[in-house]
Each structure stands twice: as structure tokens, then as C-alpha cells.
Amino acid sequence: xxxxxxxxxxxxxxxxxxxxxxxxxxxxxxxxxxxxxxxxxxxxxxxxxxxxxxxxxxxxxxxxxxxxxxxxxxxxxxxxxxxxxxxxxxxxxxxxxxxxxxxxxxxxxxxxxxxxxxxxxxxxxxxxxxxxxxxxxxxxxxxxxxxxxxxxxxxxxxxxxxxxxxxxxxxxxxxxxxxxxxxxxxxxxxxxxxxxxxxxxxxxxxxxxxxxxxxxxxxxxxxxxxxxxxxxxxxxxxxxxxxxxxxxxxxxxxxxxxxxxxxxxxxxxxxxxxxxxxxxxxxxxxxxxxxxxxxxxxxxxxxxxxxxxxxxxxxxxxxxxxxxxxxxxxxxxxxxxxxxxxxxxxxxxxxxxxxxxxxxxxxxxxxxxxxxxxxxxxxxxxxxxxxxxxxxxxxxxxxxxxxxxxxxxxxxxxxxxxxxxxxxxxxxxxxxxxxxxxxxxxxxx
Amino acid sequence: xxxxxxxxxxxxxxxxxxxxxxxxxxxxxxxxxxxxxxxxxxxxxxxxxxxxxxxxxxxxxxxxxxxxxxxxxxxxxxxxxxxxxxxxxxxxxxxxxxxxxxxxxxxxxxxxxxxxxxxxxxxxxxxxxxxxxxxxxxxxxxxxxxxxxxxxxxxxxxxxxxxxxxxxxxxxxxxxxxxxxxxxxxxxxxxxxxxxxxxxxxxxxxxxxxxxxxxxxxxxxxxxxxxxxxxxxxxxxxxxxxxxxxxxxxxxxxxxxxxxxxxxxxxxxxxxxxxxxxxxxxxxxxxxxxxxxxxxxxxxxxxxxxxxxxxxxxxxxxxxxxxxx
Numbered sequence: 135x136x137x138x139x140x141x142x143x144x145x146x147x148x149x150x151x152x153x154x155x156x157x158x159x160x161x162x163x164x165x166x167x168x169x170x171x172x173x174x175x176x177x178x179x180x181x182x183x184x185x186x187x188x189x190x191x192x193x194x195x196x197x198x199x200x201x202x203x204x205x206x207x208x209x210x211x212x213x214x215x216x217x218x219x220x221x222x223x224x225x226x227x228x229x230x231x232x233x234x235x236x237x238x239x240x241x242x243x244x245x246x247x248x249x250x251x252x253x254x255x256x257x258x259x260x261x262x263x264x265x266x267x268x269x270x271x272x273x274x275x276x277x278x279x280x281x282x283x284x285x286x287x288x289x290x291x292x293x294x295x296x297x298x299x300x301x302x303x304x305x306x307x308x309x310x311x312x313x314x315x316x317x318x319x320x321x322x323x324x325x326x327x328x329x330x331x332x333x334x335x336x337x338x339x340x341x342x343x344x345x346x347x348x349x350x351x352x353x354x355x356x357x358x359x360x361x362x363x364x365x366x367x368x369x370x371x372x373x374x375x376x377x378x379x380x381x382x383x384x385x386x387x388x389x390x391x392x393x394x395x396x397x398x399x400x401x402x403x404x405x406x407x408x409x410x411x412x413x414x415x416x417x418x419x420x421x422x423x424x425x426x427x428x429x430x431x432x433x434x435x436x437x438x439x440x441x442x443x444x445x446x447x448x449x450x451x452x453x454x455x456x457x458x459x460x461x462x463x464x465x466x467x468x469x470x471x472x473x474x475x476x477x478x479x480x481x482x483x484x485x486x487x488x489x490x491x492x493x494x495x496x497x498x499x500x501x502x503x504x505x506x507x508x509x510x511x512x513x514x515x516x517x518x519x520x521x522x523x524x525x526x527x528x529x530x531x532x533x534x535x536x537x538x539x540x541x542x543x544x545x546x547x548x549x550x551x552x553x554x555x556x557x558x559x560x561x562x563x564x565x566x567x568x569x570x571x572x573x574x575x576x577x578x579x
Numbered sequence: 580x581x582x583x584x585x586x587x588x589x590x591x592x593x594x595x596x597x598x599x600x601x602x603x604x605x606x607x608x609x610x611x612x613x614x615x616x617x618x619x620x621x622x623x624x625x626x627x628x629x630x631x632x633x634x635x636x637x638x639x640x641x642x643x644x645x646x647x648x649x650x651x652x653x654x655x656x657x658x659x660x661x662x663x664x665x666x667x668x669x670x671x672x673x674x675x676x677x678x679x680x681x682x683x684x685x686x687x688x689x690x691x692x693x694x695x696x697x698x699x700x701x702x703x704x705x706x707x708x709x710x711x712x713x714x715x716x717x718x719x720x721x722x723x724x725x726x727x728x729x730x731x732x733x734x735x736x737x738x739x740x741x742x743x744x745x746x747x748x749x750x751x752x753x754x755x756x757x758x759x760x761x762x763x764x765x766x767x768x769x770x771x772x773x774x775x776x777x778x779x780x781x782x783x784x785x786x787x788x789x790x791x792x793x794x795x796x797x798x799x800x801x802x803x804x805x806x807x808x809x810x811x812x813x814x815x816x817x818x819x820x821x822x823x824x825x826x827x828x829x830x831x832x833x834x835x836x837x838x839x840x841x842x843x844x845x846x847x848x849x850x851x852x853x854x855x856x857x858x859x860x861x862x863x864x865x866x867x868x869x870x871x872x873x874x875x876x877x878x879x880x881x882x883x884x885x886x887x888x889x890x891x892x893x894x895x896x897x898x899x900x901x902x903x904x
Contacts, residue, residue: 286864286866287864287865288834288862288863288865289865290862291862291863307866308866308904311866313865313866314834314865
């Protein structure tokens with residue numbers, strides 16, 4: 135009897151995983167512990183491990199497919215063993231006529247239903263555990279993984295000579311093959327070029343370059359990635375369901391900047407390079423110790439107070455953002471926080487974070503200071519009760535000791551969930567934070 | 580220029596070489612008294628006498644062996660096969676002895692023999708008489724293979740073949756014997772190993788040899804009239820040595836290739852060409868190479884079916900459009 139491997143739940147918010155790539159193929163021998171496939175969840179790309187030893191006898195979900203949690207991915211058994219594709223988990227597919235196959239059609243169970251239309255991702259709400267999911271397997275709506283470009287040798291050579299990315303060309307030859315004429319046409323009229331994948335994400339399309347007259351970009355519909363769908367869903371929930379209010383405080387950043395440069399200079403040889411954000415993470419944890427009421431979550435029927443401060447920080451990544459968590463921030467030095475935050479940020483950008491590295495935060499910091507933003511209001515990342523928005527350090531006239539001098543200030547904005555944090559509590563927290571940041575020696579004890 | 584037949588062009592070539600070089604002799608079944616089974620050698624016995632024009636028994640292994648031996652000793656025999664298909668009776672003599680003697684003798688012994696005759700289908704003579712063994716012959720280092728498609732080339736190539744110091748398999752076509760072409764009165768040679776652009780074009784290269792080239796020229800006209808496509812037609816003329824430069828120049832110019840030949844597809848000359856082209860002009864190809872060959876089966880005896888087995892101008896036309904799609 136073959137063992138069926140299902141799509142596991144790889145993150146709290148995941149309901150569907152994209153089977154990015156099979157690392158084994160049908161017929162391959164598989165040992166327990168071998169990696170079978172790469173699966174993209176709403177937050178990260180992870181390897182799927184086999185807990186069985188045998189032969190990979192059947193793959194049910196092709197590369198590129200979106201597969202619901204619990205739907206069959208593959209079967210491992212003895213070579214040649216017949217395997218029946220299990221029925222999809224209670225599938226409700228109003229938009230997918232293909233899924234409603236008549237029961238009398240064939241005695242052989244069909245593989246999990248495949249819908250051709252890019253069905254919307256429907257992630258389970260964080261609170262509900264086993265929400266039934268829509269279509270089990272969804273065909274990949276777009277060339278997410280960068281499929282092979284069909285191009286004739288000549289067209290490829292011309293494209294290389296003309297520095298045209300073949301993936302941006304449309305092929306008119308058989309089976310969509312790009313031929314010479316397609317490259318020459320695009321070379322003569324760049325409007326025929328599709329936007330490059332990297333340009334879609336960073337918005338720096340050549341088409342919109344200085345002085346260009348054409349459309350700023352082609353009209354197009356980009357199906358939501360897992361991550362984009364989750365961001366859309368969760369932030370809509372947060373902004374519509376959480377009663378936000380905002381508190382703002384200006385912090386004198388001079389002492390902090392001075393301490394930071396002293397420490398960085400003193401420990402340069404050790405490779406220490408503390409960022410302003412590292413201090414803010416540290417200060418946030420310490421402020422949460424002083425005002426623990428902010429380190430809490432609304433549960434619907436009560437307030438869950440958290441004993442540990444797990445401070446997360448928002449990292450912009452391709453096609454979205456993610457919030458890696460510094461676990462037990464309240465126990466860590468600014469040096470430890472810095473040493474942890476750097477690799478987390480790096481791996482976040484590579485989408486290599488494990489679920490436990492971006493889940494379970496109790497408080498969040500979002501910093502747009504490095505982009506020159508002076509102040510902004512962030513949307514709370516549920517189930518946190520507050521989020522801190524950090525602006526840039528501004529050089530400006532300030533009043534000190536009764537005189538006007540050149541100072542450096544920073545604006546902090548706290549978004550609070552009024553169900554948990556009242557105005558006075560939020561104000562106490564910001565005051566504590568300001569106190570810590572303006573006396574940065576306190577952050578080193 | 581006078582218009583003469585392909586058959587007459589061959590005869591003129593032999594007559595001129597018989598005249599020029601006393602070592603040239605013609606041997607084969609019915610070449611003398613009967614004036615040739617296909618009348619290619621007509622009148623040569625009367626003009627040159629029985630010492631130069633020699634009838635042989637129906638014994639290919641024997642008389643080709645005799646011809647090869649005489650060539651090793653300095654004669655320049657032109658051996659006629661009534662049907663080229665019978666070459667295989669003398670396979671050992673041709674491909675083991677003639678092909679290898681120069682190499683085996685360390686360059687001391689040449690074998691300047693020409694083995695000629697019709698190698699084609701389409702005449703309802705059955706599977707055993709319809710072989711097109713260009714690729715089999717060309718497979719063997721030491722053997723040269725020539726396939727003329729016009730009267731002009733038939734004469735110029737045969738004269739070069741007779742003067743060549745290596746064994747040359749000279750494959751004619753009974754369907755072309757009666758075709759006329761312009762052939763100059765004055766003497767000329769067509770060198771072995773030089774292909775000919777029969778028709779200039781820019782959109783596709785149709786490359787092949789033998790009678791298929793005559794069909795390709797008709798297809799090229801159809802392509803021009805029906806679709807305004809300019810097909811370039813390249814006649815290999817000589818399979819070995821092969822004029823790669825002319826082939827590759829045409830490919831680089833048009834970027835699309837259709838190969839045509841009357842032979843069967845498996846391990847054929849066109850298969851070799853496809854390999855050479857992809858290897859040496861890969862970056863110039865804008866579409867996969869296609870081929871039009873005979874249907875891969877023994878030559879069919881039924882005349883209507885045999886016609887379908889062989890390439891036709893329509894098949895070449897259709898394949899060219901597919902390459903251009």
C-alpha cells in the first residue's frame with residue numbers, strides 16, 4: 135500500500151501551497167529525509183521532506199500547481215505498484231465546472247480536480263483551523279517560475295546581439311517559437327516588448343524612462359501571488375476590523391546617533407555595525423517591559439497578555455513584505471539583536487525564512503526612515519495590538535536649554551488597537567520609548 | 580548553345596575522354612554491340628572498336644573486379660552498371676578493394692575507375708532495381724560520389740570523374756536521360772565537390788541532389804507564384820567531396836532549410852546535411868530543418884503507389900511552407 139504525501143501546513147496562515155519544483159521524479163528511489171519538492175507558501179519557499187522510504191511512484195500535482203493543504207502531492211511505494219489518486223478533500227468549487235465530474239463517468243478516481251481559471255487564493259483565517267478550501271489544485275496562471283523560452287537559434291543570436299531579453303518577446307512561430315521576425319520587430323518597436331519580470335516589481339520600466347512617449351507600461355492583469363493575496367486579505371481585515379488610533383512623538387535622535395557611531399567605531403574590527411533600527415528594536419522590547427499592556431492581543435473574548443516580547447520588523451521583499459521575528463527580544467542585547475536581524479533580513483529577501491522565523495511576533499516595527507519618509511501610520515499586523523512606524527532622522531532647528539540649535543529628530547508613530555490599548559497606555563509606551571532612545575546608555579545595560 | 584539530352588551529354592563526355600586518353604575504356608553489360616541498355620554508349624563501339632568498348636558477362640563482382648584491377652595498373656575504366664542497384668553484387672570489390680587501395684598501399688596505387696549507371700526509382704522496375712545508394716557509397720572514405728541533375732553537369736562531371744585518380748560512383752537517372760539542356764560545344768569540366776546555386780532566393784534554401792533538384796525548381800516556381808516566396812535551390816552535384824561552403828552560405832542567407840532527395844530517409848545524404856548544418860550554422864537557423872525523401876519502404880512496384888513514394892514538386896512545396904510557417 136503506497137503512502138500518500140499531502141500538502142502540509144507550512145505556515146500559520148497558509149491554506150494553499152504552490153508546488154514550485156519537484157526535486158524527484160516518478161520512478162526515483164526516495165529515502166526518509168530526502169527532499170521531494172520545493173513548496174512556496176504565502177511567505178516562503180520551503181523544501182518538502184519525505185518521511186517514507188520507497189519509490190516515488192506517482193506525482194499528482196505538477197510543478198506550478200497550487201495545492202490546498204491536505205490535497206495529495208505524490209505517492210511513495212513499491213516500484214510498479216498501482217496507486218489511486220485520492221479524492222480531493224471536500225472540495226467546494228462553484229467556479230470550477232471541471233471539478234464536478236459525474237460520479238458514473240469512470241471507475242478510476244480522477245486526480246484532484248484541476249481548474250483552468252486562476253481561482254483566487256482563499257487562505258484560512260488565522261483563528262479558524264481547518265477551514266475547507268476551494269479547488270485543490272489550480273493550474274499555474276502565469277510563468278512564475280520562468281519557463282523555457284522557445285526561440286530559434288537565429289532569433290536567439292540576434293536577441294543577444296541587440297541585448298533584447300527573449301523572455302520579453304512574443305513568438306509568432308509554431309508553438310509560440312520566437313523567430314527572427316519577432317526579434318527584428320521588437321528591436322524596431324520596443325513597445326512590443328513585454329515588461330521584464332524585475333521591472334514589474336521595481337517599477338523602473340525602461341518604457342517609462344526619461345523622455346519616452348509610449349505607454350508607461352502595458353495594460354496587464356497580474357494574478358495575485360500567494361503572498362500578495364495574503365497581504366491583501368490580512369491588511370484589509372486589519373484595517374477594517376481593528377479600531378486603529380495613532381499617537382505620534384518626536385524623539386531627539388542625537389544621543390542615539392552618537393552612541394551608535396561610538397559603538398560602531400569601537401567594535402569595527404569585530405564586524406559590529408549597529409543600525410538605528412537595531413536600537414529601535416531593543417528600545418521597543420525594553421519599553422514593552424516598562425509598559426507591558428501593549429504586548430498583548432485581542433482574542434475576541436478577552437485580552438491575551440504575552441510574557442515574552444517577540445519583536446518583528448517589516449522587510450520589503452520582491453512582490454511584498456514579510457516580518458521576521460526576533461524571538462525573546464526582551465532578553466537580548468542590542469548586539470545580539472543586530473547579529474540576528476541582519477541574516478533574518480537577508481534571508482527574508484531571499485524568501486528563505488522558515489515559518490517559525492516570521493510568525494509569533496507580539497509587536498512590530500516598520501521603518502521607512504531609510505527611504506526618507508519623515509512620518510507615517512502603519513497598519514497593525516494582527517494579532518499584535520500595536521505597530522511602531524519609524525521615520526527618518528531629520529536635521530532641523532530645535533529648542534535646547536532655552537536656545538535654538540541644530541538638532542536631529544525622529545518621529546515615531548504608534549498605531550494602536552483600541553480594543554487592547556487605550557490612549558493613555560499607548561502614550562505611556564511612547565513616552566517610555568522616547569526616554570530609552572534619548573538615553574541610549576539605558577539600552578546597553 | 581546547343582540543346583542536347585542528358586544521355587547525349589554523358590555519351591559526349593565518354594567519347595571526348597576516349598579520344599583524349601588511350602587508357603580510357605568502357606566496360607559493362609551490353610555497352611558495345613547492343614549500344615547500351617539505355618543507349619548511353621550508342622555508337623561508341625563503331626567509333627572506338629572492341630578493344631576500348633567491351634561487353635562483359637552478367638557478373639558484376641567479376642567485371643568490376645577486373646575494372647578495379649586494371650585501374651590499379653594504370654587504365655581508366657568507365658564501368659557501366661545496367662542498373663546501379665547491381666553495385667551490391669560487387670560490394671567487396673568496390674568498398675573493400677577500390678575504396679581502400681590508395682590508403683592500404685601507402686599512396687603507391689591509385690584506382691582511377693568510374694562506376695556509372697542509373698540509380699533511381701519511378702520507372703516501375705521493382706524494389707531490386709530501384710536503389711539509390713548515394714549515402715551507402717558516400718559512407719566509405721576513398722570513394723567519390725557524383726549525382727548530376729542536368730545535361731551540362733552530366734557531361735562536365737563525368738569528364739572530371741574519368742580524370743580523377745580515385746574511384747568515382749557516378750549515379751545517373753533514367754528519368755533524366757531524355758531531358759535536354761544547354762551544353763556548350765567547346766570542352767569544359769565541372770569539378771567534383773562544387774555545388775551549384777540553381778536558383779537564387781532569400782526566403783528558404785532547398786538543398787538536394789539528382790532529380791529531386793529538378794522537382795525543387797518546379798516547387799520554387801510554385802512558391803513564387805502562389806506565395807511570393809523566393810526559394811533558393813542548391814544542387815549538391817557531388818555528394819563526396821561535399822561543397823559545405825556553398826551549402827552553409829545559402830543557409831546563412833535564408834535561415835531556413837528544406838532538404839530534398841529521392842533516397843530513403845534513414846541515414847541518408849539529407850540526414851548528414853542536417854547534421855552538418857546544425858553543427859556549423861546553428862545560429863543562423865530560424866526554424867527546424869525539414870526533409871522530403873522517399874517513403875521509407877522498399878521501392879513499391881505499383882506504379883501509382885511508386886509515384887506517391889517518391890518526392891514530388893507538391894510535396895516539396897508543402898514542406899517548404901511548413902518550414903516557413
